[in-house]
Amino acid sequence: MSFVEYGEIMKEGDTAIVFLGHDSMFPVKVQHGAQTQTKYGVIRHSTDLIGKRYGSKVTCSKGGWVYILHPSPELWTLNLPHRTQILYSTDISLITMMLELKPGSIVCESDLGLPVCCVGEDIEFQHHVCICRECPIVQGTGSGSLSHAIIRTIAPTGHLYTIEFHQQRAEKAMEEFREHRVDHLVTVKSQDVCKNGFGVVSVADAVFLDIPSPWEAVGHAKSALKVRGGRICSFSPCIEQVQRTCRALEAHGFTEVNTLEILLRVYDVRTISLHTPDLGREAEDEPGAGPANNSQLGKRAACSHPQQRTVQFKTAVTPKEMVGHTGYLTFATKSLF
């Protein structure tokens, strides 16, 4: 396995996803002799994982079972330790398409994230824009959620240059890429993208910026892009950042400047039953009466009490709360003129 190539059988050194339920999964590194604890008991790698097929049901020591899944950037995004604010697959998918990424693309990104924190007194301001993402956790390294998705898309002939201005986090990220067997497709550079740029000139087909002051990096992004042009995307949570970025993009001659926002709505599939009101009518004997019966999904189930009839139907229920905002995505094209 690797993040860019499907494998059938689990091998030593693989990263696999242990699936306990929809909201409950975690990654494991498959190693001879290693054990993993789950709420259903222990998984012994040598016997339970190595040599088994991805997608198998594995019975744990307490008799419960889990599924072991092949890793993918999307599963990784859901499971990676939240070290910094990360980008989720909904935004990532739009970024990938709008940046026109495909096998062979050369991409520059500065997405590894900042250890921003609003817990505590040192809220950071840069150019009067709060860079705090209301991220409650401050931890070591950037998460590289987007990096994995980009690498997946540009493999096997493309390359990703990713900038992480924190030396230690850069090393940690590289280690992760090695573990996921994609390190040949990525170069992690440790520098400040606003000051020093991406360290490459005229090579990129696309540039992605997820930094607090993207307008300062637009010039560097332009020089990183190929002479004949390319696409750029900047992700910012605040509209003021977007305004500055758009102005910088136009000043640098970018065209097709377009700001988008994408929101994901997930539905729960439920069977709902509603009581029919008692209007004092005589209970109808025929069970098939009423237009509700004819609906494709609706199934009328007459209860024992004639007055307490219910109508059952399948529906898609929206969750009580949904993510209302992640960030604005500003796209633009570097053209020849």
Next chain:
Amino acid sequence: MESLQLVGESFGDTIQDGHFVVLKREDVFKAVQVQRRKRIMFEKQWICLDNAIEHLYGTSFDITGGGNLQPRRKRAETTTETKEAGADNRYIVDDGKSQKLTRDDIEALKEKGIKGQEIVQQLVENSTTFRDKTEFAQEKYIKKKKKKYEAVVTVLKPCARTLAMMYHGREPGKICQLRYDTLAQMLTLGNIHAGSKVIVMETCAGLVLGAVMERMGGYGAVIQMYPGGGPVRAATDCFGFPESFSDTLHEFPLCKVESLLSGRFSSAVPSQEPKVEETSNRGDQQQTAEKEFSSETVPDSNKPEAQEAMELSMGKLENKANNDQRDAKEKKDNEERRRKQEEKRKRERQAATLLREKNADGLIIASRFHPAPLLLSLLEFIAPSRPFVTYCQYKEPLLECYTKLREAGGVINLRLSETWLRNYQILPDRSHPKLLMSGGGGYLLSGITVSREYDPGSLVAQKTEEPAPKKIKFEECHC
């Protein structure tokens, strides 16, 4: 700028005769094939792409007299010296007389071949109210006039982004109202990447197929399941994929899925001959229909002319021809047909071999058919621990899919979702969401396949282990 020769830029970076390109004017796209001396209707104007040949992709052109293109130079930003501007519109009266130029005057200017830029300037100078307008209103006025009189066409290399946006804008009906952000979700949720083996069942003019092929970059295999006589690939053609990509593209008729699953499938049986002939004929029909579609909707080919020319040459041929020649031609036609049939059957066998392995790495469905039977059958060909995505314009069929898949088992992480897309106007002191947004871009049901070594009964067994009945209900809805 015409002489700009960039070192290290390859042949593929410049526009060439025969290339498939996407024209862009403002937010309107149109896919065409470059052909010398061909006139194309774009945004109510006839244009000719001859002058675009040899220029780099992404070049913008002014439309000059006769529809010729002239590479646009960097405008010396005519920053309309906003000397005077009103504060509000309290004195502006709409009497319909503010523009001193008449329609005829403007037409005369246009006929003289005056540049659009100058026409806009004249319109501004002859507007009595322009100076009283607010700065913002002036800007808006100029922008509007520029749009009308300064026709700029950009020639782009086709890609999933532009083609998906084009289809969504021009012909959403042909792609089941699939909005481009939904297509983007499908590619990501489906983990489409180079080297995998993907099954695609779509009736979106080949747009979804093209998007998948683009992401695979010619590595791996794509098996297109098609209804009717043959696969529709009008939109796929617009991508202008290199010849090598066709080696990775396979197709298999949907109507033979059942026989393949039950092991009764064989495409080589001679007794099937008449039947095959029939389907292949239908295939030809489909092919022509498809061609008509592409000429009518995507590239505005000057088909009548081409046909005329062909008929003319055929006429000449016939004049000269004697019966022998005609017989030979018929014979050749028959041979050609048989050869095509044989080729088709061979490809069908190849696709069947790939499918029989039942180890595909992903399944993408986006069609006008009810997705439930498609999903339940086609999932059989997918390896465990692989993603699948089903698009449907409507939510209800996906509810049914959800229920049926839960009954059938072999899938986890089922998710019914939809995305909303909002466009913004970002201007100094005038930033806000755009007035109009798309009402809906369809729904997706996605999930991951798992091995079915255990019967679904054990799944129920585990469920009942859970102590709280409420918890069971919850899990039923989520997993």
